[in-house]
Amino acid sequence: MTTVTDHSHHGDAGKPSVGHEHDAHGGHGHGDHPDFVAHHFDTPEQQFDAGKLGIWLFLVTEILFFSGLFVAYTIYRTVHPEIFEYAHQFLNKYLGAINTGVLLFSSLTMAWGVRCAQLGKRWGLVNCLGLTLFCAAVFLGVKTFEYAEKYEKRLLWSGSFVSAPDLGKEAWGGKPAAHVLHVNMESDHATLNKRVEDDLGYIMKLWFWVLMLPLAMMLVGHWMNYRSLRSTGIGGLIAIIGIMAGIQTGLIIHHQLEPHGSEHGEVAHVEGDAHADPAKSGESDSELATDKADHEPKDAKTVEKELVAGNATETEIHQFDRAEQIPRNWSVFFSIYYFMTGLHAFHIIGGMIAITWLLVRAVNNEFHSLYFGPVDYVGLYWHLVDLIWIYLFPLLYLIH
Amino acid sequence: MATDISTTPGSHTQPVPPQTEPDYLHVSSGFSSWAFTLDHKRIGIMYLIGVMAAFALGGVFALILRTELLTPGPTIISADWYNQMFTLHGAVMVFLFIIPSIPGALGNFVVPIMLGTKDVAFPQMNLASFYLWVGGAIFFVAALLTGGLDTGWTFYTPYSTTTSTSVIAATFGAFILGFSSIFTGLNFIVTVHTMRAPGMSWFRIPLFVWAIYATAIIQVLATPVLGITLLMLIAERALGLGIFDPKMGGDPVLFQHFFWFYSHPAVYIMILPAMGIISELISTYSRRHIFGYRFIAFSSVGLALLGFLVWGHHMFTSGQSPAMSVIFSALTFSVAIPSAVKVFNWLATMYRGSISLATPMCYALAFLFLFTIGGLTGLFLGTLVVDVPLHDTYFVVAHFHYVMMGGTLIAFLGGIFHWWPKMTGKMYNEFWGQVSSVIVFLGFNLTFFPQFILGTRGMPRRYYNYVPEFQSLHVMSTVGAYVLGLGLTIALAVLIHSLMRGKKAPNNPWGAATLEWQTTSPPPLYNFNYEPVGRDPYALHEMEYDASIDGYKHNPELAKLAPAH
Numbered sequence: 007m008t009t010v011t012d013h014s015h016h017g018d019a020g021k022p023s024v025g026h027e028h029d030a031h032g033g034h035g036h037g038d039h040p041d042f043v044a045h046h047f048d049t050p051e052q053q054f055d056a057g058k059l060g061i062w063l064f065l066v067t068e069i070l071f072f073s074g075l076f077v078a079y080t081i082y083r084t085v086h087p088e089i090f091e092y093a094h095q096f097l098n099k100y101l102g103a104i105n106t107g108v109l110l111f112s113s114l115t116m117a118w119g120v121r122c123a124q125l126g127k128r129w130g131l132v133n134c135l136g137l138t139l140f141c142a143a144v145f146l147g148v149k150t151f152e153y154a155e156k157y158e159k160r161l162l163w164s165g166s167f168v169s170a171p172d173l174g175k176e177a178w179g180g181k182p183a184a185h186v187l188h189v190n191m192e193s194d195h196a197t198l199n200k201r202v203e204d205d206l207g208y209i210m211k212l213w214f215w216v217l218m219l220p221l222a223m224m225l226v227g228h229w230m231n232y233r234s235l236r237s238t239g240i241g242g243l244i245a246i247i248g249i250m251a252g253i254q255t256g257l258i259i260h261h262q263l264e265p266h267g268s269e270h271g272e273v274a275h276v277e278g279d280a281h282a283d284p285a286k287s288g289e290s291d292s293e294l295a296t297d298k299a300d301h302e303p304k305d306a307k308t309v310e311k312e313l314v315a316g317n318a319t320e321t322e323i324h325q326f327d328r329a330e331q332i333p334r335n336w337s338v339f340f341s342i343y344y345f346m347t348g349l350h351a352f353h354i355i356g357g358m359i360a361i362t363w364l365l366v367r368a369v370n371n372e373f374h375s376l377y378f379g380p381v382d383y384v385g386l387y388w389h390l391v392d393l394i395w396i397y398l399f400p401l402l403y404l405i406h
Numbered sequence: 407m408a409t410d411i412s413t414t415p416g417s418h419t420q421p422v423p424p425q426t427e428p429d430y431l432h433v434s435s436g437f438s439s440w441a442f443t444l445d446h447k448r449i450g451i452m453y454l455i456g457v458m459a460a461f462a463l464g465g466v467f468a469l470i471l472r473t474e475l476l477t478p479g480p481t482i483i484s485a486d487w488y489n490q491m492f493t494l495h496g497a498v499m500v501f502l503f504i505i506p507s508i509p510g511a512l513g514n515f516v517v518p519i520m521l522g523t524k525d526v527a528f529p530q531m532n533l534a535s536f537y538l539w540v541g542g543a544i545f546f547v548a549a550l551l552t553g554g555l556d557t558g559w560t561f562y563t564p565y566s567t568t569t570s571t572s573v574i575a576a577t578f579g580a581f582i583l584g585f586s587s588i589f590t591g592l593n594f595i596v597t598v599h600t601m602r603a604p605g606m607s608w609f610r611i612p613l614f615v616w617a618i619y620a621t622a623i624i625q626v627l628a629t630p631v632l633g634i635t636l637l638m639l640i641a642e643r644a645l646g647l648g649i650f651d652p653k654m655g656g657d658p659v660l661f662q663h664f665f666w667f668y669s670h671p672a673v674y675i676m677i678l679p680a681m682g683i684i685s686e687l688i689s690t691y692s693r694r695h696i697f698g699y700r701f702i703a704f705s706s707v708g709l710a711l712l713g714f715l716v717w718g719h720h721m722f723t724s725g726q727s728p729a730m731s732v733i734f735s736a737l738t739f740s741v742a743i744p745s746a747v748k749v750f751n752w753l754a755t756m757y758r759g760s761i762s763l764a765t766p767m768c769y770a771l772a773f774l775f776l777f778t779i780g781g782l783t784g785l786f787l788g789t790l791v792v793d794v795p796l797h798d799t800y801f802v803v804a805h806f807h808y809v810m811m812g813g814t815l816i817a818f819l820g821g822i823f824h825w826w827p828k829m830t831g832k833m834y835n836e837f838w839g840q841v842s843s844v845i846v847f848l849g850f851n852l853t854f855f856p857q858f859i860l861g862t863r864g865m866p867r868r869y870y871n872y873v874p875e876f877q878s879l880h881v882m883s884t885v886g887a888y889v890l891g892l893g894l895t896i897a898l899a900v901l902i903h904s905l906m907r908g909k910k911a912p913n914n915p916w917g918a919a920t921l922e923w924q925t926t927s928p929p930p931l932y933n934f935n936y937e938p939v940g941r942d943p944y945a946l947h948e949m950e951y952d953a954s955i956d957g958y959k960h961n962p963e964l965a966k967l968a969p970a971h
């Protein structure tokens with residue numbers, strides 16, 4: 007643990023002390039002004055209290071920031087409950103649940119980290135922060151999979167169907183019937199997974215090269231005996247290894263949960279359940295469950311073919327949607343889904359940057375019982391990001 | 407910079423050490439000493455220059471608009487340009503000028519000194535706030551240059567999601583400016599809570615600080631909602647979200663709810679700091695202790711909180727349910743109570759005071775007239791039956807200009823003249839200062855009073871054309887705008903002249919009792935050469951005029967003669 011330095015220090019003023027009246031600024035009765043207290047604060051307590059109040063106010067602004075989205079969600083769902091009932095089936099609630107667990111666990115490691123900082127346990131703090139980063143990366147890894155899969159299935163926000171000519175025929179002639187799309191794509195799960203995994207593999211390679219930067223910093227810092235450079239390198243290494251391990255774990259989790267090839271795993275079963283829902287007609291349900299059994303009327307099949315080929319007319323699509331009990335404007339669900347989870351993911355990334363910054367400072371041994379504010383503040387922020395997910399998960403994944 | 411020892415302030419508790427530190431303007435120099443400064447005073451000065459530039463830009467738009475309205479039909483610009491001009495006038499004035507003006511410029515400079523502290527709680531965040539303002543301003547200018555903006559400053563859907571002008575650039579600019587505002591507010595709340603000098607108890611805080619504190623509460627609570635609303639609007643436009651789009655089952659009126667949930671409280675972001683300035687000015691230039699200190703302080707916080715409950719009064723004609731309209735109307739009337747509390751307390755302070763018509767006081771008196779008219783006409787608009795015919799007419803335009811311009815801008819000018827000697831160390835020409843205030847007052851009324859009449863006769867706002875019967879009133883208004891422009895130019899000339907030729911300011915030229923007047927003019931880097939102690943900020947009777955320095959000094963002997971308030 008660092009000792010409190012006893013010389014008077016006036017931050018960035020960069021000018022010589024001019025006798026007793028200068029001390030009056032620093033002291034207010036306290037003779038020493040330690041390094042870790044910024045020049046405009048009198049005591050470590052004052053600095054800590056200011057930071058704590060500041061972060062709580064910041065969290066208030068964050069809550070109000072998300073509140074607009076929650077209100078929009080509530081109003082849209084109240085007016086169009088059928089869209090949420092229909093569309094939520096395309097979300098994988100097992101992946102969502104795992105992510106919830108992962109984030110909850112990361113809140114534990116973060117809180118543990120704060121305790122370590124308070125006790126001045128340097129490596130305990132480093133471990134906790136590394137674990138938190140690992141969890142964050144697992145979360146984002148799984149999330150990437152979910153997004154990529156939906157992208158491949160063209161389960162996108164509303165506008166992408168109305169005005170995305172570059173998507174061409176895959177955009178289903180302007181207004182897709184998600185249902186058809188989904189059925190069509192499901193049979194090709196293996197290709198899909200392969201593509202997503204390839205993409206992620208590419209990201210991992212990228213991270214591997216990024217890894218070289220902190221490695222170089224660590225080595226250079228070590229040889230030149232430049233302590234803070236070395237700490238930055240070590241902190242960065244731990245952070246990136248944690249993130250890479252997290253992404254890899256996310257990949258494995260996804261691999262375990264997603265159905266492969268033509269075999270219908272748990273997910274397909276879940277979707278079947280959703281279709282058996284009283285809100286949907288039993289007829290369409292049986293059609294879905296036995297889509298290869300050739301029971302359907304011939305013209306529906308023709309329409310479906312045209313849909314797949316992107317040749318169906320607007321009227322045909324509407325008729326198809328009606329026959330299949332697909333609510334109009336179902337894609338607004340995905341608008342809301344992408345907006346809310348995307349904004350949340352940005353907050354996760356912001357938190358990861360802050361935690362990496364803490365990690366570097368922790369390796370540099372900057373925190374101790376009198377100065378652990380930044381760890382505490384980032385911790386509070388992290389809990390809030392966790393909390394927001396705890397609301398998002400049931401609101402989006404667990405409808406019914 | 408050598409400073410005359412005799413002008414160092416009368417400290418209340420200890421002998422004053424000789425002034426050896428340079429003031430904040432001379433402590434360092436060069437571009438980076440300003441660009442990367444963490445000193446709240448320098449940041450305040452940079453804000454001051456920035457918002458004045460924005461005001462000049464918005465003012466030029468206003469003059470173009472008024473010139474266009476001299477005659478019915480085309481006068482100098484096309485109808486499309488007219489739409490862009492009024493949109494940019496509103497957007498620039500609201501987002502780049504009024505909202506950041508008083509907190510960013512005067513608040514930043516004065517609040518920490520009034521509290522007796524060295525800086526705001528988070529100086530880096532304070533600087534970031536300024537640069538976010540710059541960033542937002544750049545986006546606004548980008549919108550101006552890349553297709554303009556013709557939605558009105560309110561960005562109402564569905565028009566804002568369908569027009570071909572640069573809505574995304576402008577709303578992203580406003581989004582960034584929102585964070586600038588949040589950073590400022592957050593900083594002030596924490597500063598007031600944790601950075602007060604010894605003895606500076608909650609009820610020894612000057613009323614300007616109370617006003618800034620109440621403003622900060624709104625900035626922190628309301629602005630994030632605007633942020634997410636603008637993000638949704640951007641997403642709606644760029645990606646097609648569907649939430650505001652009736653074709654997709656969405657609701658465009660929801661946007662209005664979100665927008666006014668921020669923008670009505672934002673009206674109090676604009677006016678509360680102005681009221682804070684007026685409390686300081688009225689007391690100082692009437693040489694009287696402020697009347698009803700706690701009432702004024704609590705009415706600021708009350709306005710901040712009540713302001714959150716009345717947004718629906720902007721939507722009486724938007725298809726909101728009658729029950730909602732009745733509730734919002736009733737709540738709107740309740741806002742009049744804390745506003746009136748303030749006005750009555752200011753009048754009571756002036757009663758039997760020894761009023762000096764110094765330039766800041768001239769502006770304060772102008773504020774009292776104009777704000778009262780603006781506030782009372784607000785009650786007309788809050789009344790359901792009256793609002794229906796007056797909605798979206800020039801009556802509304804006149805009402806909010808009386809509040810925003812007659813209130814905030816006038817108080818801002820008064821505040822600039824009041825604190826100018828402290829900020830720059832220079833006095834200005836009193837006579838021409840007074841002249842500017844009189845011309846601004848007359849020009850203002852000539853511009854906006856005819857608009858009340860135009861509105862009651864049915865002239866709709868934002869119209870390019872009008873029937874010939876309205877022309878005489880429009881001409882009056884336009885001439886008034888030119889007079890107003892002249893008055894403001896004189897005010898600016900007085901300030902620039904002061905910078906170049908002004909004589910050196912004493913520490914306390916006005917005899918005010920708040921802490922910023924007890925330190926040197928301009929203050930040193932860390933604001934005080936002694937340890938400040940909180941006292942009654944309105945104990946004006948303790949200040950004694952000293953002819954040798956042409957300023958006031960604190961005389962502890964006078965404190966014993968404390969007169970009744």
Ligand SMILES: [Cu+2]
Nearest residue numbers: 670673717720
């Ligand atoms: Cu309002």
